[in-house]
Amino acid sequence: MLIRNIRSLENPVTHRAEIWSIPADESVRADAVGKKILADSKLDLFQSKYSPDGRWIVFEGIRDLQSVLYVVPANGGTWVPITDGKHWCDKPRWSADGRLIYFLAESAGFINLWGIRFDHRTGETRGAASRITSFKNPRLMIPIYIPSIDFSLNRNALVLPIQEKSGSIWILDN
Numbered sequence: 001m002l003i004r005n006i007r008s009l010e011n012p013v014t015h016r017a018e019i020w021s022i023p024a025d026e027s028v029r030a031d032a033v034g035k036k037i038l039a040d041s042k043l044d045l046f047q048s049k050y051s052p053d054g055r056w057i058v059f060e061g062i063r064d065l066q067s068v069l070y071v072v073p074a075n076g077g078t079w080v081p082i083t084d085g086k087h088w089c090d091k092p093r094w095s096a097d098g099r100l101i102y103f104l105a106e107s108a109g110f111i112n113l114w115g116i117r118f119d120h121r122t123g124e125t126r127g128a129a130s131r132i133t134s135f136k137n138p139r140l141m142i143p144i145y146i147p148s149i150d151f152s153l154n155r156n157a158l159v160l161p162i163q164e165k166s167g168s169i170w171i172l173d174n
Helices: none
Strands: 004-010 017-023 035-038 044-050 056-063 066-073 089-094 100-107 110-119 124-131
Touching: 004 044, 035 056, 044 089, 056 089, 066 089, 066 100, 100 124
Parallel strands: 017 044
Antiparallel strands: 004 017, 017 035, 044 056, 056 066, 089 100, 100 110, 110 124
């Protein structure tokens, strides 16, 4: 049995990032047995993750510095947007039971952790996204350079990178 992962690969013709199913075994050539599963002519697709039950894929679509998070059935179908594109959203991750999708989102100049409930039977979100953290000043915040950060979670804990930014002005006289 070939275990597969999904990840973004650039299409050499369109130069758009697409989501591919590839072998988890790195000794197997991805180009020989990989399979394109999601692509769009106007969006770059990143941050794809299978749901815990393997029935759904959550991913990020980016166009012109706007990002929207989507969920799609793993066997194909309609892309369901779970964010509105008004704020930068990134790093979607499933909760251990697949009933919550966590993500990072920028709002008012700061990045916070958000979550949205997901019905894994119907493929629909339940209610609006809710902010989980409340970082709102540079003394303690999630780093603003989002490509270099990630977060980790399991059934019992969620770990976020936090930074403290500060500065001082020094005056040298004589």
